[in-house]
Amino acid sequence: MLKSTIKRIGIAVIAIGGVVALIGSIGCANAGYTDANIFEFLKCIGICLIGGLVCWLGGEIISLKYGIK
Numbered sequence: 001m002l003k004s005t006i007k008r009i010g011i012a013v014i015a016i017g018g019v020v021a022l023i024g025s026i027g028c029a030n031a032g033y034t035d036a037n038i039f040e041f042l043k044c045i046g047i048c049l050i051g052g053l054v055c056w057l058g059g060e061i062i063s064l065k066y067g068i069k
Contacts, residue, residue, distance in 0.1 A: 006064055013058030021051025 024047030031040040 007062055010058045010060075010062030010064075013061055014055050015058075017051045017054030017056075017058055019051070020054060021048050024048035024051055 024044050027044035027047060028041065030036075031044055
């Protein structure tokens with residue numbers, strides 16, 4: 001029971017991270033289209049990095065499933 005719950009939490013965290021990274025990439029495309037300043041690009045790159053780190057965290061949570069007996 002606990003293993004499947006951890007797997008579900010990990011999958012949900014990966015999905016949230018994917019959505020955050022997608023929002024960041026759309027923001028970068030929009031900033032490039034509207035000739036935004038460098039701070040807009042840095043902001044959307046930061047959002048993409050945060051999304052990637054959240055996805056990584058979800059993978060680590062799923063890997064915890066294999067350590068529980």
